[in-house]
Structure formats: C-alpha cells, structure tokens
Amino acid sequence: MERLVCYDCGETYPAGEAARCACGEPLWFDTHGTGFSWPEASGGGGVRLGRDSLWRYEPVLPAATVPSGLAAAAGGTPLFRAPSIEPADGPRVHLKVEGTNPTGSFKDRGTAVGMARIDGPVGTVSHGNMALSVAAHAAALDREAAILVAEDTPDSRLAMIAQHDPHLFRVRGEYGRLYEDTLDHDLGVAFLNSDAPLRVAGQKTVAYEICEAFAPDAPDAIVLPVSSGGQASGVWKALRELDAAGVLPSIPRIYLAQAARCDPIARAFRRGDSRVEPVAGEPTAAVSINNADPPSGNRALAAVRATDGGVVSVSEESMLAETDRLAADAGVSVEPSCAVATAAVRELAAAGEFGPDDDVAAILTGSGYKYGATEVEGSSVREVDRADVPDAVRDIVS
DSSP states (O other): EEEETTTOOEEEEESSSBBBTTTOOEEEEEOTTOOOOOOOOOSSSOOOOTSSSGGGGGGGGOSSSSOOGGGGGGOOOEEEEEEGOOOTTTOEEEEEGGGGGTTTHHHHHHHHHHHOOOOOOOEESSSHHHHHHHHHHHTTTTTOOEEEETOOOOOHHHHHHHHTTTEEEESSSSSGGGHHHHHSOSSSSOOTTOOOOOHHHHOOOOHHHHHHHHSSSSEEEEEOOOOOSSHHHHHHHHHHHHHHHHHHSOEEEEEEEEEEEEEEHHHHHHHOSSSSOOOOOOOOGGGGGSSSOOOOHHHHHHHHTOOOEEEEEEHHHHHHHHHHHHHSOOOOOOOOHHHHHHHHHHHHHHTTOOOOTOOOEEEOOBBTTTOOOOOOOOGGGGEGGGHHHHHHHHHHHH
C-alpha cells in the first residue's frame, strides 16, 4: 500500500488521507529508491513524449499510468554548461533550463504527476507559474480547475491564466491563509498546492535528470531559488532516493537562494535555527518567490542542513544584474525570481564556497518570455471575499 511519511517525525499515513502530518510538517510519498538504476538510453532519434521526459523515472513516481497529451511532455529539460557567466576562479556552472517545460516553468513537473493521479476537478493557490500550469493541464484533460489568486495579481498574469478557461478567482482578504483554507475545507476539488505530496513527487525529477546527466559522477552542488520550499523538498527527496539506490558517488550539497527583501529561510539559516519564522517582507522584483511564510520552509532548511549546503540572500541590485547577464551572456531569458540562483553561485564563489574544480548545477525555474503587458477581460475573473471562497469553489463542481 502506498504511504505518505513525515520527514521530521516519521509518522506515516495512507496515500490520499492527508497532506500534512499531525505534527504540522508536510508529507511526501514513502519511496526509498531501493532497486532503482538509471534507465537505458532511449535512442531511436528524436524525442518520445513520456520517455524523454520526467516519465523516464516512472518506477519512482506515484502515478498509475504514464499519461498522454500535455502531461507526458513535462521534464526532459536542457542542462548545459555556461562558461560565459562563470565567475573568475569559480566553479563550472551548468544551467538547468526549466523554462522549456510546456507552460514555461518547473511547476509542470508536479502538475503532470498530480494530473496523472487525480481523477476529477483540480485547483491551486497561486498567482503565477503554478496557476498557469494547473489551468493548462486541466484544459488539456477537459477538467474543471479552480485557480485562487491574490487580490493584487496584475492583469498581465491573469490574462495568461485566463486563456485556458479555468474558474479564476481573485480573492479579497488574507491571501497567505488560502493555503490552509484549502486544507481545512472539503471543497470537492483536489488542490495541487506548492508542497502537496504529488507535486513534490513530480518536482523531484529535476534532480534525477541533473544527476543522471553527470552519472557515474555527480555534481558538487545544486543551487535553486526557494519560495514555499516545495521544489527544495523535491530535490532533497530525489537525492535521498538516489543515495539509497547506490547510484550517487557523493550527495550534492543543496544551496537555496532568496531575495533579500523576503528571505525567511535564509534568516533562519543565518541564525542557526531549525525552524523558519514568518517575516514581514518587502516588495521585490522576485515576485514568484516572494513568500514570507513558506509552508515547507522547515523541510527546505532541513535539506540544506542535511547536505552541508547553505541559503543565500540576494540583493535586488544583484538579482536584476544577473537577470540581464543571463539574457545577454548566456542567451537565457528568466524571471528575476530565477536569476537569484546564479547570483547566489556568484556570491558563494566569492566567499570561497565553490572553487574552479567544482561542478555546480543551477536550476533556472521559469522563463522570462511570459510577462508582457496584456489585458485581461473582466468577465474572466470573479471577485470574491475570502470567506466566500468555499461556496464559490463548490459551485463549479455542483
């Protein structure tokens, strides 16, 4: 029987019974990687959806069958060395470009696995990449989708989401509480939120791909942006499984990057704490990682501690300069939220954490091409108060 397990206290639950442990920490699937080996090269010339994608790792994924259509295309993203942005006397930098996923971000990995398992309406709490991913995948499967966004979400982002015709709700009230609201209420919709077990199961495949590309060796470190902590949890889960399978000569160190204006995980790391406390936060260009109270912050911090990694706070100036550098020198367009990863590599190299003999994989989580000044039709968005969200969501499936 499939089980979910708490990384912190070890309590287990039947799959589908809960998303969080009684101790308050998030759950993930109880997969160990035992018996796993790298798949044989697919060969045959050309991409085969479902086999040259994250579904290459089907044996370690909690999905009944490999899906068809859009969900079969997630993953299988490029990894290449980018000497043009490598710091002087710094490491070899390898860019994992997640912007080539179907909707332009790493979120498609978790959505694809979730949609392959869930049979019915889906939802998410997001004002960006995750909302777009869930809306697109639901459209591809003719599913109803409830997308809850913050009141201040710009029309340009709403327009991207609305084109897939989900039930799109711009919610007045405390947006940060919506995550808990979707756990506390029976809404008749399966919510694929940032650190849902199915989402983490899909997101771990980015680390599988990185490590397979280096096999039989391994990168010295993996650096990635962090917001909710779900992606960091997925990377750590993958490394634990691959280590248990005996296919890693050493475990890569995990380094996380945050915008200095909103860096609760970095602050906890600097204090030497094992628990992340919410912060007030300030407006930042890194809107996709502007998470003042990350639901999987403790688990992300545990990942860093367990792998002897670190957490870096990146200034607004450095982040924006790195966004320009990636576009001009590496030809990769990313959001500022992604550029914190390679900005962190630069800072870590300057601090002596990385040297010229190190191989560092930096995960660029999303594309910078998606954000234009488009308009959204008012009829595509329903304005609701937070207290009315349960009834509004139930209405779409009644």
